[in-house]
Structures are given as structure tokens and as C-alpha cells.
Amino acid sequence: MTGQRSDARRNYQRILAVAEAEVAAHGAEASLEQIARTAGVGSATVRRHFPTRRSLLEAVFHERVEGLCERAHRLSAIEDGRTALLEWLHALVLYAVSARGFADTLSYEPPAEEPSPHSCGNRISAAGTPLLERAIRDKAVAPHVTFHDLLTLAVGIALATEHHKDPETQANRLFRLAVEGLSPEHGIAEVSENS
Amino acid sequence: MTGQRSDARRNYQRILAVAEAEVAAHGAEASLEQIARTAGVGSATVRRHFPTRRSLLEAVFHERVEGLCERAHRLSAIEDGRTALLEWLHALVLYAVSARGFADTLSYEPPAEEPSPHSCGNRISAAGTPLLERAIRDKAVAPHVTFHDLLTLAVGIALATEHHKDPETQANRLFRLAVEGLSPEHGIAEVSENS
DNA sequence: GTGAAAACGGCGGGACCCGCCGTTTTGCCT
DNA sequence: AGGCAAAACGGCGGGTCCCGCCGTTTTCAC
Numbered sequence: 001m002t003g004q005r006s007d008a009r010r011n012y013q014r015i016l017a018v019a020e021a022e023v024a025a026h027g028a029e030a031s032l033e034q035i036a037r038t039a040g041v042g043s044a045t046v047r048r049h050f051p052t053r054r055s056l057l058e059a060v061f062h063e064r065v066e067g068l069c070e071r072a073h074r075l076s077a078i079e080d081g082r083t084a085l086l087e088w089l090h091a092l093v094l095y096a097v098s099a100r101g102f103a104d105t106l107s108y109e110p111p112a113e114e115p116s117p118h119s120c121g122n123r124i125s126a127a128g129t130p131l132l133e134r135a136i137r138d139k140a141v142a143p144h145v146t147f148h149d150l151l152t153l154a155v156g157i158a159l160a161t162e163h164h165k166d167p168e169t170q171a172n173r174l175f176r177l178a179v180e181g182l183s184p185e186h187g188i189a190e191v192s193e194n195s
Numbered sequence: 196m197t198g199q200r201s202d203a204r205r206n207y208q209r210i211l212a213v214a215e216a217e218v219a220a221h222g223a224e225a226s227l228e229q230i231a232r233t234a235g236v237g238s239a240t241v242r243r244h245f246p247t248r249r250s251l252l253e254a255v256f257h258e259r260v261e262g263l264c265e266r267a268h269r270l271s272a273i274e275d276g277r278t279a280l281l282e283w284l285h286a287l288v289l290y291a292v293s294a295r296g297f298a299d300t301l302s303y304e305p306p307a308e309e310p311s312p313h314s315c316g317n318r319i320s321a322a323g324t325p326l327l328e329r330a331i332r333d334k335a336v337a338p339h340v341t342f343h344d345l346l347t348l349a350v351g352i353a354l355a356t357e358h359h360k361d362p363e364t365q366a367n368r369l370f371r372l373a374v375e376g377l378s379p380e381h382g383i384a385e386v387s388e389n390s
Numbered sequence: 391g392t393g394a395a396a397a398c399g400g401c402g403g404g405a406c407c408c409g410c411c412g413t414t415t416t417g418c419c420t
Numbered sequence: 421a422g423g424c425a426a427a428a429c430g431g432c433g434g435g436t437c438c439c440g441c442c443g444t445t446t447t448c449a450c
Contacts, residue, residue: 156351
């Protein structure tokens with residue numbers, strides 16, 4: 001089915017494993033040559049399996065993205081549409097903040113969004129859009145808000161807090177700010193503030 | 196007073212002029228060597244005047260930052276604290292979106308914030324904080340909001356929309372979203388939506 | 391086993407950034 | 421005016437990276 005040779009498969013896995021560590025350590029700009037060296041393969045082999053940097057990053061984050069999608073599914077069972085959406089968005093932000101390079105990867109999908117329905121951004125959109133639509137139906141979110149808006153905002157929060165002393169805390173502040181708005185509010189239901 | 200030699204001053208200006216163009220064209224990652232070549236100086240000279248990439252970027256954006264600060268001053272005369280703050284924040288976002296590399300520059304000031312009170316981030320903070328404080332006194336903004344929050348959010352919006360087809364439009368959407376909050380609102384006073 | 395296709399990896403080229411160091415330019419001081 | 425020390429310059433070599441080419445090795449089907 002895969003049509004791949006065994007050594008190719010093996011190298012693919014090795015490279016991917018090393019890449020995960022390397023990206024976690026150095027972000028989206030991790031050196032491809034360094035990855036090749038650590039994986040014990042030639043740099044050409046890395047490029048053969050992952051023609052572009054993006055393709056490597058997509059692969060690196062694939063599992064975690066699936067986790068997020070699954071979470072969205074589970075949350076769709078919750079009765080309160082607003083809470084479900086907020087809970088999930090919060091998880092998205094936290095993940096984007098914690099996983100170096102993830103926000104960068106998401107930040108420029110633009111180059112032809114159509115091609116791969118499996119791309120991180122598209123997978124996430126597919127998973128999150130229903131949550132947003134329900135929240136809008138529940139009149140809990142303004143109808144002009146698109147999922148793209150929310151995703152971009154989450155990415156922005158992650159990117160902007162990346163170089164802070166305590167990114168997670170700052171990201172939480174910004175998330176809350178964006179959800180509540182600038183003005184002092186009339187006790188809106190809080191999103192869970194734990195882990 | 197400057198203590199510089201005339202040729203040094205001349206080269207400094209030349210490099211700065213070229214750098215502005217180059218950064219505008221290629222963002223914060225513009226090639227220093229390319230700048231040197233275009234300016235007709237050795238790459239070492241560029242590094243002599245601007246020891247770090249950051250220092251060059253700070254210089255490049257200095258004028259524009261001053262413009263923003265001045266604008267903050269003028270807006271402090273307006274009667275409505277909330278409007279003044281929003282107007283200024285909007286200008287900040289628009290500038291960050293339009294000037295390639297600016298948001299990147301702002302995004303990691305962290306490395307020792309103390310040293311230079313002239314750094315872009317510190318200048319902007321100094322200019323904007325009074326506006327925020329007034330808005331808070333006017334009960335138009337929640338008291339837990341810090342200027343740092345607002346600046347980071349603006350930077351985030353700029354960074355996240357950088358690779359979009361129409362960054363400015365998307366940035367405006369996100370700005371509005373963050374100001375109003377996620378929920379459908381009770382007609383809050385709008386920020387001017389023009390240029 | 392063997393042979394063709396797939397996969398590999400080393401090599402050279404081009405672009406950077408950086409530090410060193412001999413050379414040129416300035417401007418002060420006589 | 422002329423000389424001289426310090427300031428400023430810029431070229432060079434080393435290191436890293438990404439990329440394309442191409443001869444060699446590995447795999448797998450027959």
C-alpha cells in the first residue's frame with residue numbers, strides 16, 4: 001500500500017523522530033542538516049522525504065493536531081456551546097504556546113490552501129468550525145466571527161508571547177482579554193484557568 | 196558631541212537608508228550583506244555601526260516609532276479616554292501590519308529590557324501607557340489590563356496576519372474582535388474603521 | 391541469485407554571518 | 421602645511437546552512 005522500500009520507511013521514521021526533538025528544541029527554524037546528522041542520514045535523504053520545510057513541520061505536528069481534533073469531537077458533546085468552544089480554543093492556544101514552531105507552521109498556510117486537506121491548518125479548521133457554528137447558533141458568539149479569525153488570533157497570541165519569560169501565563173492573559181473584550185465586563189462565564 | 200568622524204557619519208546614514216528599503220522589501224530577515232553591498236560598504240562596516248541585527252532594526256523603525264509617540268501625545272488631548280486609546284491602538288496595529296519586520300522587532304525585546312530606554316518597545320510603552328491609564332480611570336477598560344498586554348496583542352495580530360492575502364483587512368477584523376470580545380455585543384462605540 | 395529501480399549520501403556551489411587584521415582616511419596638533 | 425595616531429574601513433577565511441547533481445549501495449521482485 002505504501003509502495004515504499006523498507007529502508008525508506010525506516011529512515012522516514014528516524015528522521016521524523018529526530019525532527020520532533022530538534023523542532024521542540026529550536027523551533028521551526030531548526031537546521032535540516034543537523035536533523036540529518038543526528039538521524040545518521042545524508043541531508044539529501046531528509047529532503048527526499050520532506051521536500052519542503054513545511055512538509056516536515058506538518059509531519060512533526062500531525063499527531064498533536066489529531067489530538068486536538070479528537071478533543072474537539074469530544075467537546076461537541078457538551079451542552080453549552082460557548083463553553084465547548086472556549087475550552088477548545090484555550091487548549092489550542094496552550095498547545096500552540098507550548099509547542100515551538102507550531103504557530104509558525106500555522107501562520108503561513110496561504111501557499112495554496114486547497115491541495116492538502118490533511119494540512120494542519122485545514123484539519124484544525126475542520127475540527128473547530130462546527131464548535132464555532134454551534135456557539136453562533138446559541139447566540140454566544142457574534143455571527144460575523146469566522147473560524148479563520150479565531151485560528152489566526154490563537155496563532156498571533158502564540159507568536160507574540162513566544163519570547164516572553166513566561167509565555168503560557170502571558171498567553172492566558174491575552175486569551176482572556178480577547179474573549180472578554182477590552183471593556184470591564186459584566187461577569188462573563190469564565191473559561192477554566194487550570195493547566 | 197557625536198564624536199564621530201565624518202566618513203563614519205556618512206556611512207551610517209547610507210547604511211540606514213539602504214536598510215530601510217531592504218527591510219521594507221524583505222522584512223526583519225533582510226540580508227546584512229546585501230545591505231552592505233547596496234550601500235557600497237563592506238559588511239564589517241555595517242556590523243560596526245549596528246553590532247546586532249536588532250540594533251539596525253531599532254534604528255530603521257525609530258522615526259516611525261517617534262511618529263506613533265507623537266500621535267499618542269496628540270490623542271491625549273481628546274476628551275474620551277476610550278476613544279483615544281482605541282484610536283491609537285488601531286494606528287499601532289495598522290503600522291505594525293504595514294511595516295515589514297516591525298512586529299518581529301517588537302516581539303522579542305526581552306533580552307534585558309532595562310538598558311535602552313530608547314528601544315522601540317520602551318518608547319511605545321512610555322507613549323501608550325498614559326492613554327491606557329486614563330481609559331482605566333474612565334472605567335472604559337478593565338483594570339487588570341496592562342499596556343504590555345495591549346502591545347503584545349497588537350504584535351500578535353500583526354505577526355499572525357503577515358502572510359495573509361490581505362493582511363490589513365484581516366488585522367482589522369482581529370482588532371475589532373479583540374476589542375469587542377467574542378460575544379455578540381450591546382452596541383459598543385465603534386473605532387474608526389477608515390484607513 | 392540477479393538485475394533494475396529505488397534510495398542513499400557525498401560533493402561542490404551559492405548565500406549568509408562573523409572575527410581578524412592590514413590598509414586607508416580623518417582630523418588634531420604642532 | 422605636514423605629520424601622526426586613532427578611527428574607520430573592507431577584504432579574507434572559516435563556519436553553517438540549503439540545494440542540486442550523480443555515482444554507489446540497498447532492496448525486492450522475479
